[in-house]
Amino acid sequence: MSDNQNLLAEQRRALILDEVRRRGGVRVNELTRRLRVSDMTIRRDLDALARLGVVEKVHGGAVPVAEASSYEPGFEVKSALELTAKEDIARAAAPMAAPGSAVALAGGTTAYVLAKQLVEVPDLTVVTNSVRVAEVFYGAQRSAPGGGSRPRPGAATVVLTGGVRTPSDTLVGPVADAAIRFLHFDVLFLGVHGISVEAGLSTPNLAEAETNRQFVRSARRVVVLADHTKWGTVGLSSFASLDQVDAMVTDAGLPERARVEIAEHLPELIVATAADGTADN
Incomplete structure (x- = not known):
């Protein structure tokens, strides 16, 4: 299967998942007409989404899986969801990290x-409690000329906090909190499980909530990275209110009514467009 076919499948499954969540269920025959693909293709898509644990297959279609506010999916499951949206968000957010600055990337x-x-x-200092994020920077150093035995000029200085590992490969708990408490970041890039006017930023993991509080307190500028499915979602524990957020970067799938509501509560909303990396403010 070509990369283009893979991309189309990922986009199609994201549309199916949005439809399931919005309507409370879908039928195979409706999806085949709407997406103009075969019955077999839709059934494979539903099988893939069911394996990720985000839909439940029923006779003739699928329904959403009811998630408790304390449920936390693993990193691999979350990585497979809204991948295109996350890539658009990342391209729009990257210019906010100035060369030579100190940035934090929460898990x-x-x-x-x-x-x-x-x-x-160039010359970033990166503090993160994400094992996966740290591996990205370490991997870039290893692939540089010289095999990683010596950091390339301008390579990031990476500080990985200690802590207890969560299902999403994030380090949390007292060790992580202590490592963050006395640091100061120019900008914090923060992914969230959920964001809403009432609950603010939330997560299903109590220890992660406290670690995120430390990140927010240590940052001069807080930038939330949240695809459109996160708006209106509420996890078990809130860790920041919307008035503690300086900017939110989301994707073009966010409905207009949500954009208006967010703009009323946040100083800056950036809606990333397609793969060209441009964004609407």
Whole structure:
């Protein structure tokens, strides 16, 4: 299968998942007409989404999986969701990291995608509690001329906090909190499980909530990275209110009514467009 076919499948499954969540269920025959693909293709898409644990197959279609506010999917599951949106968000957010600045990347799959963009920004100091994010920067150093035995000029200085590892490969707990508490960042890039007017930023993991609070307190500028599916979602524990957020970067799938509501509560909303990396403010 070509890369283009893979991309089309990922986009199609994202559309199906949006439809399932919006309507509370879908039928195979409706999806075949709407997406103009075969019955077999839709059934394979539903099988893939069911394996990720985000839909439940029923006779003739699928329904959403009811998620408790304390449910936290693993990194691999989250990585497979809204991949195109995360890439658009990462391209729009990357220019916010100025060369030579100190940035923090809290754990999450969108921060992981952003890290791949930031490896080209010279002289960054990167503090992260994400094992996957740290691996992106270490991998870039190893692939540089010289085999990674000596950091390339301008390579990022990476500080990985200690802590207890969560299902999303994020390090949390007292060790991580202590490492972050006395640091100061020019900008924090923060992925979230959910964001809403009432609950602010939230996560299903109590220890991660406290670590995220430390990140927010230590940052001069807080930038939330959240695809359109995160708006209106509420996790078990809130860790920041919207008035603590300086900017939100999201994707073009965010409905207009949500954009208006967010703009009323945040100083800056950036809606990333397609793969050219441009954005609407």
